Amino acid sequence: MKYTDSYIKLANFGRELLEKKSLSEGLPHIARYAKELIDARRCSIYMYDRENDELWTTLADGIEKIVIPSNKGIVGNTIREEKPLIVNDAYSHPNFHSGIDEESGYVTVNLITAPIFNSTRDVIGVLQLINKNGGFDDEDVKFMVFFAHYVSGFLELISKYQRAEKK
Amino acid sequence: MKKFDQIAEFGQKLMTLKNTEHALELISDEAKSLVHADRCSIFIVDKEDTMLWTKLSDGIGRIVISLDSGIVGDTYTKKEPQIVNNPYEDKRFLQSIDKKSGYKTENMITVPIFDSKRNVMGIIQLLNKSRFDFDIEDLEMLTFFANYVSGSLELAILKEN
Numbered sequence: 001m002k003y004t005d006s007y008i009k010l011a012n013f014g015r016e017l018l019e020k021k022s023l024s025e026g027l028p029h030i031a032r033y034a035k036e037l038i039d040a041r042r043c044s045i046y047m048y049d050r051e052n053d054e055l056w057t058t059l060a061d062g063i064e065k066i067v068i069p070s071n072k073g074i075v076g077n078t079i080r081e082e083k084p085l086i087v088n089d090a091y092s093h094p095n096f097h098s099g100i101d102e103e104s105g106y107v108t109v110n111l112i113t114a115p116i117f118n119s120t121r122d123v124i125g126v127l128q129l130i131n132k133n134g135g136f137d138d139e140d141v142k143f144m145v146f147f148a149h150y151v152s153g154f155l156e157l158i159s160k161y162q163r164a165e166k167k
Numbered sequence: 168m169k170k171f172d173q174i175a176e177f178g179q180k181l182m183t184l185k186n187t188e189h190a191l192e193l194i195s196d197e198a199k200s201l202v203h204a205d206r207c208s209i210f211i212v213d214k215e216d217t218m219l220w221t222k223l224s225d226g227i228g229r230i231v232i233s234l235d236s237g238i239v240g241d242t243y244t245k246k247e248p249q250i251v252n253n254p255y256e257d258k259r260f261l262q263s264i265d266k267k268s269g270y271k272t273e274n275m276i277t278v279p280i281f282d283s284k285r286n287v288m289g290i291i292q293l294l295n296k297s298r299f300d301f302d303i304e305d306l307e308m309l310t311f312f313a314n315y316v317s318g319s320l321e322l323a324i325l326k327e328n
Binding site for chain 1 (some may be wrong): 171175178179181182183253282284292310311313314315316317318319321322325326
């Protein structure tokens with residue numbers, strides 16, 4: 001089990017995470033740990049806005065929002081199929097959306113995604129990791145599923161907060 | 168709104184506890200406070216998937232039951248929360264536990280705790296809401312709460328095994 005040590009690290013991560021009071025503080029923290037634990041170069045967390053049927057994510061600084069349609073790319077597939085996906089050759093995948101690479105200048109080689117569910121089993125977001133040496137495997141999927149579940153309570157609570165604040 | 172502040176504070180406290188037993192106690196106290204119930208038991212499915220046990224229930228020590236017995240067992244089997252506001256008229260209700268403890272169950276709510284693979288790893292059971300019956304709002308709150316604690320509980324159990 002290559003992830004045995006990671007589960008131990010998760011307890012510390014969880015402690016730090018629950019001190020965050022907003023998504024803009026919490027999301028970069030989750031992304032940093034996900035990258036480190038799964039050993040990938042980049043991480044994006046897309047939050048799903050069901051009302052407007054769109055996905056948004058924040059840049060590394062946690063402030064600026066990018067909005068994309070929820071049917072785009074592998075992340076869109078993850079929302080529709082409600083299950084994790086591995087794509088180890090992104091540019092040969094028919095659904096890969098290269099628009100973000102074109103904008104950022106960063107080249108995606110391989111990627112893995114996992115849906116994040118809330119307590120009533122609706123998808124509230126997608127965790128995506130990009131570029132791991134040698135590609136992603138089943139162990140990574142298992143850990144992603146665990147990790148997505150682990151952070152889901154925090155994300156659901158904060159989302160409820162922020163919705164209540166807007167009202 | 169106040170409840171969410173309360174849960175955030177609880178979450179931080181939960182994360183500082185190293186020991187599963189202490190975590191279960193804290194979870195149980197928080198669950199009682201959220202829905203104004205008198206007692207709480209948290210049942211955990213054992214490693215071999217054959218029994219449900221509690222580390223500690225309010226006032227009664229350890230309970231071990233089979234996966235299909237009582238309303239808790241039914242929650243496990245159906246993977247769905249149960250509200251029972253008239254337990255003594257419910258065929259599933261295990262009167263023997265009340266007899267043993269001398270505590271009378273007036274009403275009950277149970278919610279499954281799912282692990283990341285969507286298996287039921289435990290059940291939160293609350294007894295005797297003060298003055299009122301358990302209702303759909305309690306159910307929604309506890310469904311949220313069960314998911315909120317499930318990640319730390321899964322991690323704690325993984326680490327113990």
